[in-house]
Amino acid sequence: MINGERLIERPLRWGMVGGGRTGQVGYKHRTGALRDGTYSLVAGAFDLDAERGRDFGVRLGVEAGRCYATYQDLIAGETARDDAVEVVSVATPNFTHYEITRACLEAGLHVICEKPLFFTVAESEQIKELAEHKNLIVGVTYGFTGHPLVHQMATMVKKGMLGDIRIVDMAYTHGFNSGDDVGAPEAVKWRTNPKTAGSTFVLGDIGTHLYYLSEIVLADLKIEKLLCDRKAFIPSRAPLEDHATVLMHYNNGARGRLWVSSVDAGNMGSQRYRFVGSKASIAWSDSHPDQLVYQVQGEPERIMHHGMPYLEDESLAVDRMGALHTEGLGDSWSNIYLWIAQAIDAKRRGDEAFLKTHHYPDINAGLEGVRFLENCVRSADAGAVWVDFE
Ligand SMILES: NC(=O)c1ccc[n+]([C@@H]2O[C@H](COP(=O)([O-])OP(=O)(O)OC[C@H]3O[C@@H](n4cnc5c(N)ncnc54)[C@H](O)[C@@H]3O)[C@@H](O)[C@H]2O)c1
Incomplete structure (x- = not known):
């Protein structure tokens, strides 16, 4: 602790x-x-x-x-x-x-x-x-990614508690950019301009969080191929996207999908993850960061709570608040x-x-995030085609 x-x-x-x-x-x-x-x-x-x-x-x-x-x-x-x-x-x-x-x-x-x-x-x-x-x-x-339940998930996967990883399902969506950008604050204007944001909007802005967290949890898996489809529902944002879906093939045969959007109208913003193995699945979302859903095939569903002694040492070691109190974003940043x-x-x-x-x-975590974006853009701009992950 x-x-x-x-x-x-x-x-x-x-x-x-x-x-x-x-x-x-x-x-x-x-x-x-x-x-x-x-x-x-x-x-x-x-x-x-x-x-x-x-x-x-x-x-x-x-x-x-x-x-x-x-x-x-x-x-x-x-x-x-x-x-x-x-x-x-x-x-x-x-x-x-x-x-x-x-x-x-x-x-x-x-x-x-x-x-x-x-x-x-x-x-x-x-x-x-x-x-x-x-x-x-x-x-x-x-x-x-400093949250104790992220490290619980990583240890469970490493220990084989899920079996072989088969399916990776991640989304980070919100609706805050559902309308056009007329009169938008500076923080929206620079995010939707390629000169100031780079080659992506939501993929870089929120998709990089999904990607890095999945790298922590799936430490041994690498993406081999991906297909990215991106769109600007608000046309003035093109060529940048306010919505994208990415399909992924991993080196162990697992399949993944990632959805990012800032035009998910009505959604106040959440990132959610589901990792499915041959024996069991885990699911976690930052909307309920204290809880990890652990589902073993054929058994009743379990809700694991942060800070509880049944968790892995790797999770308990980075817990701050203890099980009685909420552990959230500020704790993770610390x-x-x-x-x-x-x-x-x-x-x-x-x-x-x-x-x-x-x-x-570290620098590699930053670099790999940029590599993911480059591959997504290469796929999307070629017409949403499968590309080898380079
Ligand atoms: N890690 C996260 O969870 C997270 C969350 C939000 C934003 N971000 C990232 O943080 C960065 C900033 O995003 P934001 O939403 O805070 O932007 P913002 O537009 O709200 O704020 C930018 C700040 O930087 C200042 N600034 C701009 N150029 C400067 C310069 N050359 N020298 C000194 N100050 C300068 C502005 O005056 C302002 O205070 C972006 O890269 C964004 O992707 C990360």
Whole structure:
């Protein structure tokens, strides 16, 4: 169980780019980072509006002189100090991730970046090489994958409790973009423009969460082929999609389907997973994150509850709230930030042995998410045809 005891030597000096007062995801980063004494927020370039960013940063408790107008100023200002930031989170629109990550790594700073990590696999590979060369960590914030029941599912699959995996069924849908984008907030406008979002809208925005979570649960499975059909129900969003379905063939013969949509009118937003094996199935959704449905063929259905002693050690080890209370998104983000802090701490101490077995959403997790998107786009843009997963 995680209880707030500090698990690294001292707090890491942490800065943020983006995640300002009007940003959607910034508070999730701060919720994740500022909980276990592993990070101390000392600097930021929080906002495109420099004045608003400074005011916001000061209200977060950051010294005015360390609330910078741009990420370039942050890097220049901080690297000139003895007590410079050590790690920077990037919580800005997609098109800025690559340049900000690259600049931070070149300045010797670890990076925690939002998904979808970058626009292309080639960019992701360049950054992976740079991070390795600089001996620095790149973490990626796949929000719900720190949840204890995700790790329960992974262990159940690994132990063979489901038998051979046959069917993978995943969906992440909501209805918040069911109408057109006239008068839409900035966060919608940049998501539906290829110049700022990349080659996808919902596939990158929410589909990458499904993909990474399934990679954790199905650690030994790889996609061999996929077929992606995507559509913009709101025509102004084309060539980007507000809806997509992907069919997948895995290397063990399993079949999968993934559905993402932001025009699922009336749906308040949920991600849901069902993994079916030859003996049993498990199902989990972030709408009821405390519960995992375990169905063994021929037996009564079981609801497994987070934090209960019958769960696997791997799940109980990352539980925070205990079974009596809800364990949710904020708890999951805290785990992700903690795991990344442990990786950075191990790098600082030169503890490569620890890093070999330590799991966290790393540069490969980001890179593989981008690879999934590239394959989906290749299939969809050729007319929704089967393509080998490259
Ligand atoms: N992991 C998750 O669960 C999750 C959830 C939501 C968003 N995201 C990702 O987070 C990123 C940001 O999304 P959002 O919804 O918060 O966007 P947003 O438009 O709501 O906020 C972006 C923030 O970044 C600031 N900003 C933009 N460019 C900047 C720059 N060059 N320098 C400094 N600040 C800058 C803006 O002023 C704003 O504060 C995206 O990549 C998105 O995909 C991830």
